[in-house]
Amino acid sequence: MSSDRLYYQNAYTTRFEASVVERLRDDKQTAVILNQTYFYPTSGGQPYDIGTLNNIPVCNVTIREKDAAVLHWLDIADLWQDEVSGHINWARRFDHMQQHTGQHILSQAFIQVAKAETVGFHLSDNTLTIDLHTSKLSPKQVEDAEYLANQIIWQNRPIHIRNVSSVQAKKLPLRKLPPMHEGKLRLIEIEQFDLTACGGTHVQNTGEVGVIKIVKLERQNNQLRVSFACGQRALHDYRLKNSIVNQLSAELTTGIDEIVPSVQRAKEENKDARRRLKKQQGQLLFFEAKSLIEQAKTIGKTAVVTRVFNPDEIDPGQLRVLGSRLTQNDQVIALLGLAGKKSQLLFCRSKDAPGEMNQLIKPALNILGSAAGGGSAIMAQGGGPGTDRARVQQAIDKAERLLIGQIR
Numbered sequence: 001m002s003s004d005r006l007y008y009q010n011a012y013t014t015r016f017e018a019s020v021v022e023r024l025r026d027d028k029q030t031a032v033i034l035n036q037t038y039f040y041p042t043s044g045g046q047p048y049d050i051g052t053l054n055n056i057p058v059c060n061v062t063i064r065e066k067d068a069a070v071l072h073w074l075d076i077a078d079l080w081q082d083e084v085s086g087h088i089n090w091a092r093r094f095d096h097m098q099q100h101t102g103q104h105i106l107s108q109a110f111i112q113v114a115k116a117e118t119v120g121f122h123l124s125d126n127t128l129t130i131d132l133h134t135s136k137l138s139p140k141q142v143e144d145a146e147y148l149a150n151q152i153i154w155q156n157r158p159i160h161i162r163n164v165s166s167v168q169a170k171k172l173p174l175r176k177l178p179p180m181h182e183g184k185l186r187l188i189e190i191e192q193f194d195l196t197a198c199g200g201t202h203v204q205n206t207g208e209v210g211v212i213k214i215v216k217l218e219r220q221n222n223q224l225r226v227s228f229a230c231g232q233r234a235l236h237d238y239r240l241k242n243s244i245v246n247q248l249s250a251e252l253t254t255g256i257d258e259i260v261p262s263v264q265r266a267k268e269e270n271k272d273a274r275r276r277l278k279k280q281q282g283q284l285l286f287f288e289a290k291s292l293i294e295q296a297k298t299i300g301k302t303a304v305v306t307r308v309f310n311p312d313e314i315d316p317g318q319l320r321v322l323g324s325r326l327t328q329n330d331q332v333i334a335l336l337g338l339a340g341k342k343s344q345l346l347f348c349r350s351k352d353a354p355g356e357m358n359q360l361i362k363p364a365l366n367i368l369g370s371a372a373g374g375g376s377a378i379m380a381q382g383g384g385p386g387t388d389r390a391r392v393q394q395a396i397d398k399a400e401r402l403l404i405g406q407i408r
């Protein structure tokens with residue numbers, strides 16, 4: 001048995017009496033169907049109301065498909081009473097009324113400004129979007145639509161609810177005709193501005209929407225998704241952004257107008273500093289390579305460089321640069337390691353030096369507890385789990401012993 005949906009006539013009533021006409025139960029929840037209700041069930045892109053029945057929280061409101069009955073879901077095993085007092089959470093209801101009415105206004109504004117029809121609508125706790133059947137709008141068109149929508153709000157136009165037959169509806173200039181054409185249609189009319197079929201909850205005068213602010217545009221195939229905020233949500237959005245802007249202004253010790261140029265300058269400076277740092281690191285590695293070769297052991301004609309670095313001395317990228325610097329010289333073999341959160345081994349040699357680096361890397365990596373590595377006779381590398389300097393030194397020592405066996 002379906003219930004009378006009283007919110008169709010009046011969206012402002014928050015307290016009502018009703019009788020339970022049917023109960024449904026599962027393990028944890030009970031759903032009740034009432035002879036009449038002001039609770040809005042999730043439908044038409046608008047989420048359900050919350051509130052209470054006999055002081056028991058209503059946690060969800062849905063429509064039963066077979067007969068369109070409104071199911072009030074309660075987080076209890078049963079609701080024994082047959083007579084109930086309903087209470088709708090007004091803050092949530094009014095938020096939905098503001099956002100939904102704002103959507104009607106903005107959808108019509110986009111038609112008048114850019115002939116852009118609304119083909120989708122989504123409202124949830126933290127999103128409010130319409131999808132426009134257009135792939136491109138100029139910034140001016142977007143601004144014009146937003147401005148027109150706000151003018152309609154400030155003119156405080158009355159909003160009427162009309163019920164007409166589907167035959168009558170076809171003769172009216174409706175913005176949107178629902179797919180179901182049987183029986184009566186509920187029309188929402190914003191006086192001399194917009195007429196559309198809708199089953200949602202709306203305010204009585206456009207002024208209650210307060211303000212509409214478009215916050216983001218995203219192109220999706222041939223459609224444009226417009227995110228916006230109305231009334232209270234627009235105020236929250238403004239508060240948040242105002243607070244961010246004020247914090248940025250304080251952090252950058254500059255006026256609001258100067259934030260963007262100031263961030264752009266800081267980005268440029270940072271880029272320059274990185275460039276200089278990279279250059280100096282390159283020079284440093286040049287001297288490091290020179291000093292390592294001077295201190296290297298000599299086996300036959302070959303200088304064997306062994307060195308383990310801490311992560312604050314060098315990063316994996318610089319380790320590779322150092323390896324290639326070292327082996328640009330004649331007759332150099334370099335066995336390099338990096339300790340820290342991730343250990344790293346890099347073995348390489350000059351083209352004219354002896355030794356098979358790929359045969360050294362696996363036994364050395366085994367000491368680090370890793371098998372992830374490989375390479376060629378000239379260059380081999382691999383990484384292991386985080387480990388300290390002493391352990392990496394053991395791996396290098398192992399490779400050095402094997403190397404001596406290879407080249408003697």
Ligand SMILES: [Zn+2]
Nearest residue numbers: 100198199200
């Ligand atoms: Zn509506």
